[in-house]
Amino acid sequence: MKCRRCREPAVIDIRRHNAAFCRDCFRHHCHEQVRRAIDDFDMVEPGERILVAVSGGKDSLGLWQILRELGYDADGLYVGLGIGDYSDMSGSYAREFAAARGWPLLEVDLPGDFGFDVPTGSKAARRAPCSACGLSKRHVFNEAAIANGYGVLATGHNLDDEAAVLLGNVLRWETGYLGRQHPVLPAARGFARKVKPLVRLGERELAAYCVLADIDYIVEECPMAAGNRHLGYKEALNTIEERSPGTKAAFLFGFLERGHERFRGDAEDERADLGACRECGAPTPGDLCAFCRLRVRATGQPLPFLAEEAP
Amino acid sequence: MKCRRCREPAVIDIRRHNAAFCRDCFRHHCHEQVRRAIDDFDMVEPGERILVAVSGGKDSLGLWQILRELGYDADGLYVGLGIGDYSDMSGSYAREFAAARGWPLLEVDLPGDFGFDVPTGSKAARRAPCSACGLSKRHVFNEAAIANGYGVLATGHNLDDEAAVLLGNVLRWETGYLGRQHPVLPAARGFARKVKPLVRLGERELAAYCVLADIDYIVEECPMAAGNRHLGYKEALNTIEERSPGTKAAFLFGFLERGHERFRGDAEDERADLGACRECGAPTPGDLCAFCRLRVRATGQPLPFLAEEAP
Numbered sequence: 042m043k044c045r046r047c048r049e050p051a052v053i054d055i056r057r058h059n060a061a062f063c064r065d066c067f068r069h070h071c072h073e074q075v076r077r078a079i080d081d082f083d084m085v086e087p088g089e090r091i092l093v094a095v096s097g098g099k100d101s102l103g104l105w106q107i108l109r110e111l112g113y114d115a116d117g118l119y120v121g122l123g124i125g126d127y128s129d130m131s132g133s134y135a136r137e138f139a140a141a142r143g144w145p146l147l148e149v150d151l152p153g154d155f156g157f158d159v160p161t162g163s164k165a166a167r168r169a170p171c172s173a174c175g176l177s178k179r180h181v182f183n184e185a186a187i188a189n190g191y192g193v194l195a196t197g198h199n200l201d202d203e204a205a206v207l208l209g210n211v212l213r214w215e216t217g218y219l220g221r222q223h224p225v226l227p228a229a230r231g232f233a234r235k236v237k238p239l240v241r242l243g244e245r246e247l248a249a250y251c252v253l254a255d256i257d258y259i260v261e262e263c264p265m266a267a268g269n270r271h272l273g274y275k276e277a278l279n280t281i282e283e284r285s286p287g288t289k290a291a292f293l294f295g296f297l298e299r300g301h302e303r304f305r306g307d308a309e310d311e312r313a314d315l316g317a318c319r320e321c322g323a324p325t326p327g328d329l330c331a332f333c334r335l336r337v338r339a340t341g342q343p344l345p346f347l348a349e350e351a352p
Numbered sequence: 353m354k355c356r357r358c359r360e361p362a363v364i365d366i367r368r369h370n371a372a373f374c375r376d377c378f379r380h381h382c383h384e385q386v387r388r389a390i391d392d393f394d395m396v397e398p399g400e401r402i403l404v405a406v407s408g409g410k411d412s413l414g415l416w417q418i419l420r421e422l423g424y425d426a427d428g429l430y431v432g433l434g435i436g437d438y439s440d441m442s443g444s445y446a447r448e449f450a451a452a453r454g455w456p457l458l459e460v461d462l463p464g465d466f467g468f469d470v471p472t473g474s475k476a477a478r479r480a481p482c483s484a485c486g487l488s489k490r491h492v493f494n495e496a497a498i499a500n501g502y503g504v505l506a507t508g509h510n511l512d513d514e515a516a517v518l519l520g521n522v523l524r525w526e527t528g529y530l531g532r533q534h535p536v537l538p539a540a541r542g543f544a545r546k547v548k549p550l551v552r553l554g555e556r557e558l559a560a561y562c563v564l565a566d567i568d569y570i571v572e573e574c575p576m577a578a579g580n581r582h583l584g585y586k587e588a589l590n591t592i593e594e595r596s597p598g599t600k601a602a603f604l605f606g607f608l609e610r611g612h613e614r615f616r617g618d619a620e621d622e623r624a625d626l627g628a629c630r631e632c633g634a635p636t637p638g639d640l641c642a643f644c645r646l647r648v649r650a651t652g653q654p655l656p657f658l659a660e661e662a663p
Contacts, residue, residue: 211522212592212599214606273595277588281523284584288523295525303614 046070053249056286064253071250074241075107082224084236085193091115092147092191092233094182097134097259099251100197104239106256108195109144115195120181121150122174123158127264134259147189149181157339159265165338170265173335180323180332186233198237201244204289205274207296212274220308223301229312231324240293320344357381364560367597375564382561385552386418393535395547396504402426403458403502403544405493408445408570410562411508415550417567419506420455426506431492432461433485434469438575445570458500460492468650470576476649481576484646491634491643497544509548512555515600516585518607523585531619534612540623542635551604631655 042051044063051061055070062070079085091108095101095117108115119135122128132148139146152158157165163173186194198206203222210218228234239247251258266272282288317323318330325331333344353362355374362372366381373381390396402419406412406428419426430446433439443459450457463469468476474484497505509517514533521529539545550558562569577583593599628634629641636642644655 211611212603212606214603214610216610270596273592277592280591281584281588285581292523292525295523299525299527300522 052253053246055243055246057243057282057290059286067249067253071103071242071246072107072111074246075104075238076111078224078238078241079111079236082236084195084225084234084238085113089114089192090190091193091195092118092182092186092189093195094118094120094178094197095135095138095146096197097131097138098197099247099256099258099260100199100202100239100244102134102138102197102256102258103247103250103254104195104197105138105144106254107250108238109142115144116191117144117146118182118185118194119146119148120178120185121148121152122177123150123152124160124174124263124265127261130261131259134257138256138258147185149185151177151181155336155340156342157336162335162339163265165341166335168335169269171269171271174263174265176331176335180330183231183233183235184321184323187231191233192228193234193236195236195238197239197247199239199242199244199247200289200293201275201278203237203240204278204293205271207293208274208278209270216304216307217311218308219301220304220306221311223297229324231315231317231322241290243289363564364557366554366557368554368593368601370597378560378564382414382553382557383418383422385557386415386549387422389535389549389552390422390547393547395506395536395545395549396424400425400503401501402504402506403429403493403497403500404506405429405431405489405508406446406449406457407508408442408449409508410558410567410569410571411510411513411550411555413445413449413508413567413569414558414561414565415506415508416449416455417565418561419549420453426455427502428455428457429493429496429505430457430459431489431496432459432463433488434461434463435471435485435574435576438572441572442570445568449567449569458496460496462488462492466647466651467653468647473646473650474576476652477646479646480580482580482582485574485576487642487646491641494542494544494546495632495634498542502544503539504545504547506547506549508550508558510550510553510555510558511600511604512586512589514548514551515589515604516582518604519585519589520581527615527618528622529619530612531615531617531622534608540635542626542628542633552601554600 042054042061044051044066045060046066047063049063052064053067054061085091091113093101093105093108093115095105105115105117117139119132121132136146159170159174159177163170166173182194207222210222224237224240226235278289314326315324318325318333319328320333321330323330337344353365353372355362355377356371357377358374360374363375364378365372396402402424404412404416404419404426406416416426416428428450430443432443447457470481470485470488474481477484493505518533521533535548535551537546589600625637626635629636629644630639631644632641634641648655
């Protein structure tokens with residue numbers, strides 16, 4: 042098996058591209074895929090500062106590394122979710138990665154800064170753990186990007202993640218979610234721009250990238266995610282991909298080319314109806330945003346602003 | 353486990369309906385699901401004669417039985433595809449079913465009437481067998497319905513079939529196919545109306561219906577279909593359904609309610625561009641329809657009409 046680019050012996054093959062690469066050319070391939078995603082979808086404006094949400098896993102650390110190697114001004118953000126040993130370990134990986142390179146890492150701690158952790162919040166709000174966690178991360182990421190003056194927030198969602206989310210959205214024909222599913226969510230009042238520069242790279246490519254680039258990452262999956270629907274969708278797509286390589290990429294990019302536009306109005310209608318949360322100012326269709334409602338339930342305490350207002 | 357309807361002991365449970373039924377009430381349930389599909393989608397006009405395409409399998413024989421029991425004027429159509437023993441056996445089941453009930457069964461034989469069988473046609477045209485077969489059946493079904501004055505052609509596609517086809521169509525975002533995927537394809541110049549009255553019933557329900565209604569059907573699957581993509585999509589959906597009962601029904605009916613309309617224009621554009629095949633008169637975007645092209649390749653002979661025209 043020879044490298045497609047330089048004809049030296051290859052170390053990895055990518056079936057959906059019908060190509061194999063040596064170590065150096067594989068890193069070049071990953072850089073090119075990220076560069077192309079950023080260019081094709083106009084993710085970053087010249088000179089813009091990027092905040093990369095990092096979990097200590099292969100995707101987010103790989104993304105941060107690639108963005109820096111491509112010359113972007115990218116800093117990290119780690120959010121402690123209070124998921125026992127798993128959070129302790131993932132935080133260590135993120136901190137060691139940043140420290141070894143001397144790159145700035147912002148930190149927010151859900152228990153320390155907001156008074157609750159994901160397991161407690163999910164139980165108190167009777168939400169699935171992944172739902173309470175996703176909601177909290179989206180809120181904290183957005184708030185941190187805006188508060189610290191970053192023009193754009195980048196997350197490590199890869200092709201496998203996005204294809205699995207898309208499958209879940211079409212299985213239920215969630216038209217609002219379909220309208221919002223895009224590698225770039227533009228900035229709006231109260232929202233930083235969100236971008237997913239890894240959409241052209243699969244899970245296996247990210248793992249290989251980290252190994253070949255000597256990036257030490259947390260290999261364990263979050264213990265609370267075991268058996269969730271999203272992993273079921275990933276497995277289903279993996280089974281289909283095994284038989285027909287390229288299915289996941291065709292599914293996601295076919296949607297972006299020929300499907301997404303048809304649902305965009307549904308998402309815009311939802312965004313147009315948003316006001317500001319009376320506690321934190323985040324965009325919300327109601328009085329309190331979903332994160333503040335979760336926080337009230339999880340802590341059993343009135344929120345600071347609401348407490349001041351009480352007679 | 354008690355019957356939801358009459359509280360007698362149940363013989364089958366349907367997880368997605370969270371219900372169990374005794375023998376009689378299960379047959380009633382199947383009738384109601386077909387009645388509802390026909391009503392909801394305006395499949396049949398009062399007094400209309402229905403031609404049911406039967407293969408000798410559980411779905412099509414079950415459909416014919418249910419339509420007759422609901423009082424419809426429904427006759428059968430069996431198309432011999434020349435797939436060795438499998439076709440011989442499936443034809444016997446269809447004929448015995450019809451003869452035992454004294455119901456008219458039309459027959460068309462691909463080798464006898466058109467000079468080729470599915471295995472030969474698929475090889476000659478370098479098409480996957482299921483592709484050559486589907487194309488031939490669609491053509492012959494449509495021609496038989498029109499030639500024999502039936503207002504509507506009914507096929508035994510069930511919920512599992514339709515959900516798997518839908519999954520294939522969204523995985524590739526085949527916008528024209530998505531626009532055409534509907535339980536009713538209206539009549540048009542050269543096209544009989546096509547309806548799928550079993551869309552509300554799953555594969556397992558049809559098998560149970562046939563067993564409980566003493567319908568003898570061919571259990572073997574077509575040997576040429578083994579390992580095809582469609583079966584892969586069915587397996588993927590079955591794995592997801594196992595974990596979340598109701599996923600398939602929500603996927604198909606969610607599409608019909610909130611997705612289909614957005615793709616209808618793509619299918620209409622395709623239909624608007626059709627002329628008549630110069631050999632058989634069937635609608636086609638080209639000079640010869642796909643069936644006649646297949647026939648030319650498979651038989652290696654000029655077609656009758658074209659042969660007459662030649663100098």
